[in-house]
Amino acid sequence: xxxxxxxxxxxxxxxxxxxxxxxxxxxxxxxxxxxxxxxxxxxxxxxxxxxxxxxxxxxxxxxxxxxxxxxxxxxxxxxxxxxxxxxxxxxxxxxxxxxxxxxxxxxxxxxxxxxxxxxxxxxxxxxxxxxxxxxxxxxxxxxxxxxxxxxxxxxxxxxxxxxxxxxxxxxxxxxxxxx
Numbered sequence: 351x352x353x354x355x356x357x358x359x360x361x362x363x364x365x366x367x368x369x370x371x372x373x374x375x376x377x378x379x380x381x382x383x384x385x386x387x388x389x390x391x392x393x394x395x396x397x398x399x400x401x402x403x404x405x406x407x408x409x410x411x412x413x414x415x416x417x418x419x420x421x422x423x424x425x426x427x428x429x430x431x432x433x434x435x436x437x438x439x440x441x442x443x444x445x446x447x448x449x450x451x452x453x454x455x456x457x458x459x460x461x462x463x464x465x466x467x468x469x470x471x472x473x474x475x476x477x478x479x480x481x482x483x484x485x486x487x488x489x490x491x492x493x494x495x496x497x498x499x500x501x502x503x504x505x506x507x508x509x510x511x512x513x514x515x516x517x518x519x520x521x522x523x524x525x526x527x528x529x
Contacts, residue, residue: 355379429513440502447495454488461485 354364355378364375380394399407407419416422436444461484465475477485 351375351378352382355382436502443498443502447498450491451495454491457484458488 351364351368351370354367355375359367361372361375361379364370365372368375407422410416410422411419416425461477461481464481465477468475
């Protein structure tokens with residue numbers, strides 16, 4: 351059926367050939383997305399919302415954020431990625447933080463292994479001054495990375511609040527990336 355859909359056959363022709371209903375062929379076509387020579391491919395998704403979430407969505411529709419629930423949701427989906435995409439400097443920081451935390455984890459594992467060997471050998475863990483210094487330095491570095499991550503999270507929250515304000519105030523999310 352997928353090959354026939356890709357070849358451009360109609361839902362009726364596919365249904366006749368495979369002995370299924372037209373809606374079955376149409377559903378499969380929807381799941382596959384864009385057809386050949388079709389301007390825009392659409393897929394249907396479904397999700398569950400609480401009464402509170404639906405009420406919030408309806409408030410956005412009533413405020414003019416979109417003509418329907420679907421229109422508002424499509425706007426939100428199109429622009430939501432902008433909210434959580436790190437800026438170039440944040441992306442570089444996250445990549446470096448990931449590498450740095452991996453190195454710290456390796457260093458701490460080596461210290462833990464040495465202390466474990468000390469426990470087996472002499473019955474107590476006696477970290478060297480260098481090991482204690484390395485653990486304190488690692489704690490300081492983790493605290494600094496945490497501080498920057500918290501600032502990045504706050505920035506994302508501000509951008510999300512800006513999107514919400516724009517949606518409820520004007521119904522326009524065209525400048526979300528500038529928030």
